Amino acid sequence: MRQALRHHLFWPVAALVALVAANTIAKPSFLAVTVTDGHLFGAPIDILRAAAPLLLIALGMTLVIATRGIDLSVGAVVAVSGAVALEYISASSDPGSPLTVLVAVGIALGLALVLGLWNGFLVTVLGIQPIIATLILMTAGRGVAMLITGGFITTVTSEPYKGLNSGFLLGIPTAVWIAVGLFVVVSVVVRRTALGMLLEATGINPAASRLAGVRSRTLTWTVYAACGLFAGLAGILVSADTMAADANNAGIFIELDAILAVVIGGTALSGGKFNLSGTFAGVLVIATLERTVTVLGISPHVTPLFMALVVVTVTLLQSPRVRERFAVAAIRRRPVSDGGRGAENGSAEDAAGAAGGAGEEAPEAEQAPVAGAEHASAPDDEKEVTR
Amino acid sequence: MTATTPVRSAAGWASTVRLDPRYLPVLGTFVVLALMLAIGGTRYDNFLTPIVYSNLFINNAHLIALAVGMTFVILTGGIDLSVGSVLALSTVIIASLLEAGWPVAVVLPVAVLAGSVIGLAHGVMIQVFGVQPFVATLAGMFFARGLCFVIAPESIPISDPAFTALAGWDSWMGYFRTTTAVVIALVLVAIGFVVLHYTRFGRTVYAIGGGEQSAMLMGLAVARTKVGAYVVSGTCAALGGMLFAMGNRSGYALNGVAMELDAIAAVVIGGTLLTGGTGFVLGSLLGVLTLGTIQTVIQFEGNLSSWWTKIVIGVLLLVFVVLQRALSLRKT
Structure with missing residues (x-):
């Protein structure tokens, strides 16, 4: 029992189980997954699909937090990347062709990578505190996204682009494949190589790890670039879901949700040790919570209140x-x-x-x-x- | 003697200028503000008029209140993300209680006290349970925003005669117009200044920001002061909500979304280091005025869209942060 209580996954998983139990009591068919036309349908699948962008961002955020940093700009990057991709598609002559979509995604990801590199540059080369360095892009980024869309909400019809989020592959939504696939790949790379340990070393003591031969600066820069890239991918998923580039509201507060997911998962904001499995559980807790509120028939505006209660409970139990x-x-x-x-x-x-x-x-x-x-x-x- | 005095005073003046790199960031903010006003004045007619200055204060009175509270927290090396939501909560409490027929003399203290209680909760979570300030106040932000919607999902107009009379009071000093909200905001700045520089609490705030461990070893009341800083911030945020309600005559749960970023930006532009220990309340006031001037310039420009405000604030933040970084590097 003591071992179980001490395990870093105990509290997030307990919260998840409690939420699922509450849902099942309110609506007994909650956990049921049905197969229609070879596609899986049901609340758990919906939750996973809705959680895909958050999962991508929380993944990048965990790595950034491991190096003692934080990235507040991911929400703005989501808006910028979605805006760029949809603007390109709407301006192109053939919005429905897969090539157009591929180029659009390429441009959006490239720009997101540049924004991530910019954050990394401010943090590693200029040595600005991460919170303030990324606050700059958080503020200016939405302005840039609005500049791209010209202040309008661009709507586009493009089947291949839409398929990036709502299409199915082997019965499971594409968005889930993308997010969970990337998550697994990064987890394996980080934990099966020395990369994860080097990241933790950087976070625990940047100076000591540098003296020990860890290339902290390159690592930190890479991590911010990766976080930007993942946020860009999340932006594509978000915009493919709505098929509208909304510079003001796309990915709003997603950075806070991601940070909460990381914290609920047991990674301390002070850097150092991190666990991606905890982050995964944290993302599921937040996504399930949002779903729970609708299942229980409470106004979605009140969701933050429950979120606050979960966060306070989990962080206090981990304190x-x-x-x-x-x-x-x-x-x-x-x-x-x-x-x-x-x-x-x-x-x-x-x-x-x-x-x-x-x-x-x-x-x-x-x-x-x-x-x-x-x-x-x-x-x-x-x-x-x-x- | 008459010959030596001017020499000595000149030398003294020079040494005070050289001795105080602490004032450099604030001076930088002042120069930027003056430059923006000067450029605005040459570009547009009617820019350098008393009415524009008055509106600068009137439109940003609530932000001044938030920035004063935020300065305390940032000086201790913490951060308070909840101020925007607490502001909204305060407007909602004021509007709904006034609608229920409570007297103003009871409603305003209740609203402000709600902010203090939320601040106290932050402080306890951070100090006693060791939760990161970022996470604790983030939870507070969600809590206050959710509570707003529980109390009132719709916007509530304020028609209470006593409140509207209080909010509507104004006075003309020459061509400068002052409202109750501006007076309260400026009094708050004055109180913040006096508390930070002339009380034990204020000096402990600086000491914690300079090095919490050292402050503790010096026997200062670290725990009490740190909790106190968050209480001050919560109270100021609730007061900001009161000033906001005075300006808008309504309470709405979506007031002040992302306003905590404006407050943090104002404090940083005002020369306060986010690591804590360095900064001034008056700098934060200048920071708020700088943000306000950017908005005014963009309004005067007319054909520039509102999103340029965000981009300019971002660029300005960048310039100031890099400047501060350069200054602190030269010092070490």
Whole structure:
């Protein structure tokens, strides 16, 4: 039980199970998936399809957060990429041809990559804080998207483009293939090679990892570029869903949803250790929550309230103070010799988890050089405990 | 003696100029603001008129209030993303309670107190439970926005005579027009200035931003002050909502969407470092005025579309951030 409670996936999965249970009680057919014309239909499939853009963005966001950064501009990149793709298609002579769509997607992704590189340039070369560096593009990006669409909502009819989101492949929506496929590929690349460890090293202590021969700057830059690229892809999925380039509302607040998904998944905003499986669970929690609110017949405007409750619950349960309580309770129930070791591990983990500013027990690792060393050594203990 | 005095004072003046790189970002903001006003004045007639200046304050009174609160939080090295939603919540509370027939003298304190309570909740989550400021205030942002829709999904007009009389009061100083909202906003700036520079609380805020660990080792009341900063920000946001309701005479759940970004941009343009510890409330006031001037210029230009505002604010942010970065690099 204690092992299960400590596992990083416990709370997000518990939240997901609770949401699904609530839905099934309200509407018993919730989990039913039917096959019509060889395509899968049903609420779980809908949730996955609606979650596809968020999944892509949360994937990039997790990697960025692992390097101690954050990317606020992804929502604006979503708007820009959707606007560019649809403007190109609507201006072309043959909107329905696959070649036009391919070129449109290529241009949109290229631009998204450039925007990601721009963020990376500000963060790594100029050394601007990530939050402020990406705030610049967050503010200006929507203006650029409006510039591209001329302030109008461009609507387009193009079957191949529409198929990018709502088409089916082997019975499963294309959007799910794209998002989940990319997610799996990136997860494998990050975890089966040293890349993930190098990213964590960069996030835990940029200076130390550089001295140890990790090319932190290149890594960080790559991660921002990838985040931009994924956001561009998400923008294509979003615009293919509505077939309208809405510079004002496409991907609005998606950066916040993505950050929430990452946090619910147990990746700390202070950087370092990250887990993509947690992010996946976090994305599903948010997507299911949005669905739940409609199933229960509550106005979608009230969704933020429930989102806030889930976030507060999950973050408080993951907070060092509460985890310490759990640890103490577990020690009391165990024999003394084992308990002592448990307490040691527990405190090391708390120090790592609290690095973002827990206050009294845990020193601010980012600002105090002395605390940096402790911070760097702590995750080793943590790995033994959690993985 | 008469010969030496001018020399000494000149040297003293020179040394104060050289000694205070802290004032450079604020000075930069001031120069940019003056430049924009000058360029506007040469390009358009009627630009450098008292009415334009008055409107600059009247239209941005709520943003001034938000920026004052945000300055406190950013000085401690934190951030408050909830201010836009808290502003909306405050307008909705004011409008719905006034509609229910409550007296103004009760409604306004209740609305402001709601903001303080949300700020307190942020502070406790951040300080006691070690939640990141970004995440805690993000949750607060969602919470307040959702609560707005629970209270009132539609826009509620405010027709209470006492409130409209309070909001409608104005006074002409020469050709300059002041409204109650502007007076409250400027009083808030003055209070913020005095609290930050002349009280123990304010100096502790700076100390936390400069280095939380050092502040703690010095025996300063870090926990209390940090929570206090978020309470100040929540209160200021609710006051901002009151000023917004005075301007709009209505309460609506979609008021102030993304306004937290404007507030953060104003504070950053005003020369406050997001890492904390450096910055001034008066700089934030200048930052708000700069944002307001951009909007005014774009209105005067006429054929420029509103999205240029966003692009110009983005570019301005970039320039200031790079400038600050260059300054801080030269210092080290």
